[in-house]
Amino acid sequence: xxxxxxxxxxxxxxxxxxxxxxxxxxxxxxxxxxxxxxxxxxxxxxxxxxxxxxxxxxxxxxxxxxxxxxxxxxxxxxxxxxxxxxxxxxxxxxxxxxxxxxxxxxxxxxxxxxxxxxxxxxxxxxxxxxxxxxxxxxxxxxxxxxxxxxxxxxxxxxxxxxxxxxxxxxxxxxxxxxxxxxxxxxxxxxxxxxxxxxxxxxxxxxxxxxxxxxxxxxxxxxxxxxxxxxxxxxxxxxxxxxxxxxxxxxxxxxxxxxxxxxxxxxxxxxxxxxxxxxxxxxxxxxxxxxxxxxxxxxxxxxxxxxxxxxxxxxxxxxxxxxxxxxxxxxxxxxxxxxxxxxxxxxxxxxxxxxxxxxxxxxxxxxxxxxxxxxxxxxxxxxxxxxxxxxxxxx
Numbered sequence: 001x002x003x004x005x006x007x008x009x010x011x012x013x014x015x016x017x018x019x020x021x022x023x024x025x026x027x028x029x030x031x032x033x034x035x036x037x038x039x040x041x042x043x044x045x046x047x048x049x050x051x052x053x054x055x056x057x058x059x060x061x062x063x064x065x066x067x068x069x070x071x072x073x074x075x076x077x078x079x080x081x082x083x084x085x086x087x088x089x090x091x092x093x094x095x096x097x098x099x100x101x102x103x104x105x106x107x108x109x110x111x112x113x114x115x116x117x118x119x120x121x122x123x124x125x126x127x128x129x130x131x132x133x134x135x136x137x138x139x140x141x142x143x144x145x146x147x148x149x150x151x152x153x154x155x156x157x158x159x160x161x162x163x164x165x166x167x168x169x170x171x172x173x174x175x176x177x178x179x180x181x182x183x184x185x186x187x188x189x190x191x192x193x194x195x196x197x198x199x200x201x202x203x204x205x206x207x208x209x210x211x212x213x214x215x216x217x218x219x220x221x222x223x224x225x226x227x228x229x230x231x232x233x234x235x236x237x238x239x240x241x242x243x244x245x246x247x248x249x250x251x252x253x254x255x256x257x258x259x260x261x262x263x264x265x266x267x268x269x270x271x272x273x274x275x276x277x278x279x280x281x282x283x284x285x286x287x288x289x290x291x292x293x294x295x296x297x298x299x300x301x302x303x304x305x306x307x308x309x310x311x312x313x314x315x316x317x318x319x320x321x322x323x324x325x326x327x328x329x330x331x332x333x334x335x336x337x338x339x340x341x342x343x344x345x346x347x348x349x350x351x352x353x354x355x356x357x358x359x360x361x362x363x364x365x366x367x368x369x370x371x372x373x374x375x376x377x378x379x380x381x382x383x384x385x386x387x388x389x390x391x392x393x394x
Contacts, residue, residue, distance in 0.1 A: 004046045006319040007120035009107040011051045014127040017100040019092050023264060024141040027340050028300055028307040029127050031333075035308045036315045038330040044319045048120060055105035055149060062152035063145055063178055068136040072143060073098045085138035101143040104128055108146035109153050112294050115249060116154050121291040122282075122318045126311045129253040129298030131172040132199060140170065140199060147253055147296055148178040151185060154249065160184055163247035163288075165238060166191070167277055168255025168298040169265040171202030175253070176216050181209035186245045188217040188238055190230070192258075192267050193373075196223050204373075204380040214384025217241050219377045222369040223266035227273030227356035229370035230258065234277060236361035236374045237381075242284055244385040248292065250285040254278065255298025256310035264301050270352035271306060272325055275313040282317050293318065304337045304344045313350065325351035363390045 010033060015026040036042050042049070060069055068084055075081040075093045087093050094100070104127050111123035131147055132140030151162055164179075166172030166189040179185035194200045208215040219233050242250075254277075260268040278295075285293035295318055300307035309329075316323040327350045337346045361374050378389035 005048055005120040006046060007048045007050050007111060007114035007123035008042060008315065008319070009050045009052050009111045009123065009125040011103075011107070013103055014052075014107060016096065017104055017127065019094055019141070022092065022141070023301045024299075025303055028303045029297065031304060031308040031337055031340065032126050032311040032315075034336055035312045035329065035333050038333045039312065039323065039327065041312065041315050041319055041323070047319050050110050050114065052103060052107035052110045054099060054102040055109055059109060059149055059153055060102065060105060060144060062156065063135060063148045064133075065136040069098065072101065084136065090141055091138040091143065097143060104130065105144050105146040105149045108150040108296060111296075112150040112154050112251070115292050115294050116157060116159065122285070122293045122295070124295045124315055124318050126297040126315070128296035129168070129255060131166060131168065131253050131298060132170070132174045134174050134177060139174065142174065145174045145178065147251060148175050150294070151175070151179070151251060155184055159248060161245060161247045162186070162249050162251060163242050163245055164188065164251045164253070165242075165281065166253040166255075167258065168253055169257040169262065169267050170197060170255070170299060171199055171218065172253055173199045173201045176206070180216055181212050183212045183215060186215045186217070186241065186247065188241060190219040190221065190234060190238075192265055193220045193222055197265055204376040207380055207384060214381050215245070217377065217381050219373060221267065221373050224268050225370055226268040227270055227276070227354065228359050229368075230267065230269055230273060231276055231356055232359045232361050233370060233374050234280065237377055239284060240387055241381065241385060242288055244387060247289055249294065250281065250289050250292065251294045251296075252281050253296050253298045254311070254314050256300030256307045257298070259300075259302060259306045259310070261302040261305050262300065264299075270354040270356065271309050271313065271350065272352055272354050273356040274310045275317070275322065275325065276356045278314045278317040279322055304341045304346055308337070309347060309350050323350055325349070325355075361392060363392045
């Protein structure tokens with residue numbers, strides 16, 4: 001293994017996944033890469049930049065039906081196209097939709113293969129993380145499910161235990177569905193409650209299909225959950241189930257839409273809390289997988305205020321030392337952000353000024369709504385791993 005090497009998969013062609021006047025705007029990815037570049041993250045020792053190719057049909061059809069791929073190809077040519085979840089407000093069609101979607105899948109495959117082959121210890125594709133797409137349906141701004149496609153490629157190459165952890169505010173339903181019956185893949189999702197947010201799935205009792213019992217883990221958090229509660233939930237569930245599963249490689253979807261400024265959801269995290277999650281994920285990869293960690297982007301709709309800072313922290317954690325939260329955003333980046341989104345407040349530092357508290361989940365106390373969510377997940381899943389749901393140790 002190339003110890004300490006991080007592969008960053010990037011090509012401006014990845015910005016062509018562009019639905020037009022739509023919340024999922026590629027400017028969030030452009031501004032992320034620009035901020036990381038200005039702060040020297042992309043020039044750190046051991047960073048290897050990879051230009052991805054489009055995923056071919058053989059890779060895509062490990063997850064998606066061939067007739068769905070054909071629908072994605074032809075939909076942009078037919079203004080009256082209907083079906084397959086396409087040409088809807090959430091998933092409008094756009095020019096070269098198949099090619100743009102396949103390129104993001106290719107980028108995620110490249111990241112995963114770099115780590116699995118030993119060419120890199122860690123890899124990041126911030127343009128990826130399109131976790132809602134189903135086998136034959138676009139959903140939630142996602143045409144092809146690049147995390148699932150990348151995981152399927154590694155399984156085809158002989159991987160036996162892959163853990164997928166999704167910290168997007170929305171349930172990682174498409175990835176869970178793809179591997180619900182597969183004992184080789186553990187899916188863990190921390191998200192806002194399906195009672196209040198799309199896609200309406202991700203309840204604690206969704207625990208995996210026959211032969212894979214306990215390998216779908218869902219922590220459904222109440223709206224308004226802040227850093228302290230979110231991190232308490234993370235540490236009360238994720239380390240234990242990962243240690244039980246003993247993954248060879250950790251894959252994470254790092255959507256930034258859990259932030260309090262995100263316009264499409266109701267969790268209340270700060271950038272500092274999101275940074276703490278990335279640090280914790282890297283530590284788990286170091287502990288359990290010899291460092292092997294593949295990270296993708298995902299949702300995030302505060303395009304200037306949040307996503308570029310959150311994912312620059314992600315890139316920094318993946319490439320070496322985390323950045324000091326007090327670091328100023330460079331003037332050149334602030335000018336670019338103001339040019340891309342006139343009138344939008346541009347952050348001056350990488351922090352929200354809210355250092356996240358560290359709180360341990362304690363059994364037997366009078367639970368608040370977050371603790372009730374934690375206990376519901378532990379009760380549903382921990383016994384299937386031979387773990388005591390009432391044991392407060394990590």
